Amino acid sequence: MTTANMLDDLIPAQKTNTTAIFIIGFLFFIFGFITWLNGSLIQFLQLVCQLESDVQAFLVTTAFYMAYFFLAIPSSVILKRTGFKTGMSLGLLVMAIGSLIFIPAAQQRSFGLFLTGLFIQGTGLALLQTASNPYISIIGPIESAAKRISIMGICNKVAGIISPLILSAVLLSNARELEEKVNTTKNIAEKEQLLNELSAKVIPPYIILAVVLAILAFALYKSPLPEPRIEEEKETTALSGTANSKTSIFQFPHLLLGALCIFLYVGVEVMAGDAIGIYGKSMGMPLSETKNFTSFTLAAMLVGYVVGIFTIPKYLSQQTALKASAILGIVFSIAVYFTEGYTAISFIALLGLANSLMWPAIWPLAIDKLGKFTKTGSALLVMGIAGGAVVPLIYASLKKEDGLNIPNHQAFFICMLPCYLYILYYAIKGHRKIS
Numbered sequence: 482m483t484t485a486n487m488l489d490d491l492i493p494a495q496k497t498n499t500t501a502i503f504i505i506g507f508l509f510f511i512f513g514f515i516t517w518l519n520g521s522l523i524q525f526l527q528l529v530c531q532l533e534s535d536v537q538a539f540l541v542t543t544a545f546y547m548a549y550f551f552l553a554i555p556s557s558v559i560l561k562r563t564g565f566k567t568g569m570s571l572g573l574l575v576m577a578i579g580s581l582i583f584i585p586a587a588q589q590r591s592f593g594l595f596l597t598g599l600f601i602q603g604t605g606l607a608l609l610q611t612a613s614n615p616y617i618s619i620i621g622p623i624e625s626a627a628k629r630i631s632i633m634g635i636c637n638k639v640a641g642i643i644s645p646l647i648l649s650a651v652l653l654s655n656a657r658e659l660e661e662k663v664n665t666t667k668n669i670a671e672k673e674q675l676l677n678e679l680s681a682k683v684i685p686p687y688i689i690l691a692v693v694l695a696i697l698a699f700a701l702y703k704s705p706l707p708e709p710r711i712e713e714e715k716e717t718t719a720l721s722g723t724a725n726s727k728t729s730i731f732q733f734p735h736l737l738l739g740a741l742c743i744f745l746y747v748g749v750e751v752m753a754g755d756a757i758g759i760y761g762k763s764m765g766m767p768l769s770e771t772k773n774f775t776s777f778t779l780a781a782m783l784v785g786y787v788v789g790i791f792t793i794p795k796y797l798s799q800q801t802a803l804k805a806s807a808i809l810g811i812v813f814s815i816a817v818y819f820t821e822g823y824t825a826i827s828f829i830a831l832l833g834l835a836n837s838l839m840w841p842a843i844w845p846l847a848i849d850k851l852g853k854f855t856k857t858g859s860a861l862l863v864m865g866i867a868g869g870a871v872v873p874l875i876y877a878s879l880k881k882e883d884g885l886n887i888p889n890h891q892a893f894f895i896c897m898l899p900c901y902l903y904i905l906y907y908a909i910k911g912h913r914k915i916s
Contacts, residue, residue: 502629504706505613508569509633511697512609513640513779515576515602515690519545520755520775521648524768528663529680530592535759535877537592542751544596546869548603549610553863556611557856566706569612573698575605580691587683590676611863630841631789638786638837641754641779649772652682660768727854734914736858739847742907743865745900746839748872749810752896753832754778756873761826763880763889774826778833785837793841800908803842807905809835814897818890825890832897839904846912872896 523541532538560568582598585591617629653659659679666672730736757778758771785806793802813835816828844862851858879885879892887895 500705502617502632504701504704505617506633506636508609508613509636510640511573511694512606513637514644515606516545517641517754517775517779518644518648520758521645521653521772523755524758524762524772525648525652525683526592526595528660528768529676530590530595531676532592535880536874538759539756539873539877540596541599542755542873543870544599545603546747546751546867548600549607550864550867550870552604552607553611553860556608556863557860559608560612565612566702566704569609570698570702572605572608573694573701575608576602577691577694577698579603579605580687580694583687584684587680590680607863610866611860628790628793628841630844631786631793631838634786634837634841635783635790638779638783642776642783645775645779646773648686651686652679653768653772730851730854730857730861733851733854733858735849735912736847736851736861738907738911738914739843740861740865742843742847742904742911743840743862744868745872745903746836746843746868747866748868749832749897749900750836750839751869751873752876752893753829753836756876757826757829759877760829760889760893764822764825774830777826777830781830781833782837785834789838789841793838799842799846800912802838803846803908804905806835806838806842807901807908810901810904811898814894814901817897818894843907872900
């Protein structure tokens with residue numbers, strides 16, 4: 482059971498809970514910090530583990546985001562049994578365990594162990610996301626849910642800007658020299674020594690991360706975050722709407738279409754944030770520059786979230802914001818196709834602006850009028866986050882260097898345009914298919 486229904490009895494009794502919003506906002510900061518390390522980590526592991534292709538490199542995002550697909554519904558069951566605070570604390574502890582897996586992974590330079598650690602981190606995040614997203618959506622009027630999620634998005638993206646810069650500074654300082662040394666050294670023993678020394682750099686930051694996550698788990702458990710009453714499902718007229726007559730979530734087309742929309746949205750978000758460095762390297766840009774490209778995308782997303790806070794719903798409805806975002810995504814994707822070099826990189830970063838208001842708009846539109854099915858519907862939407870595992874892998878498989886001999890810019894365009902077109906469809910028509 483997701484937190485959405487667990488909170489049904491609590492939220493109507495209070496108009497605002499500043500403490501709860503602050504705590505959830507801090508958790509979104511943690512989501513962002515962990516999630517957006519992947520962009521730098523992909524390039525680091527390419528070098529340390531001597532990966533032969535970008536397809537292998539994008540297994541980083543596959544391992545991380547597939548955890549959401551497998552763990553979203555089990556997470557809802559865990560939350561039903563443990564309660565809100567205990568479940569959230571458990572999620573943080575699971576993330577800490579995933580971070581500790583990086584120690585033996587680095588010592589052995591084992592790509593498989595790195596992927597295992599990432600999957601475990603994603604498992605913890607799935608538990609946290611299953612709870613926090615519906616919580617922030619229903620804590621106030623559904624019409625302003627996008628505004629509240631935009632505030633959460635700022636917390637997420639501020640962390641996303643910071644984390645790649647920190648990790649790159651620790652792991653990939655003097656990146657150009659390191660890359661040249663590794664690639665030019667002929668002596669196998671010397672090369673292995675260089676790679677082992679580079680790999681060991683990941684251990685201290687991930688030990689610190691594990692300790693911080695464990696401390697946060699304890700702090701959250703002891704925090705004043707309201708623990709909702711877990712009661713048997715019951716419906717009020719205001720909450721249920723047409724849901725009283727339904728027997729399955731599959732009778733809500735707008736939810737199913739919304740889950741696909743989330744899947745494609747997360748796919749293009751990860752492409753803009755995590756694949757931007759790979760795109761730059763494919764054009765011959767050095768690692769010393771591409772290692773920080775993720776932060777550019779996140780900065781553009783941050784601007785979009787600020788715009789959302791001040792415009793939704795006062796000047797823009799959630800539907801209008803989603804339409805505008807999808808159109809921007811289409812325009813910027815076309816611009817990437819027809820440009821090269823740093824101009825193309827700039828347009829990929831600007832996709833962050835286009836993507837920024839999509840999650841805040843899609844989520845409340847997809848769970849609207851679900852009533853007693855809100856808990857299952859929320860878990861289904863969290864499963865859609867697996868799009869971040871699939872779309873980048875398709876891109877890498879299409880690319881000239883690794884897959885079907887399609888030029889880099891064409892492969893990127895083939896992945897992005899259909900996604901944005903579908904998101905535009907959902908904004909115009911798909912979300913209206915209530916029954």
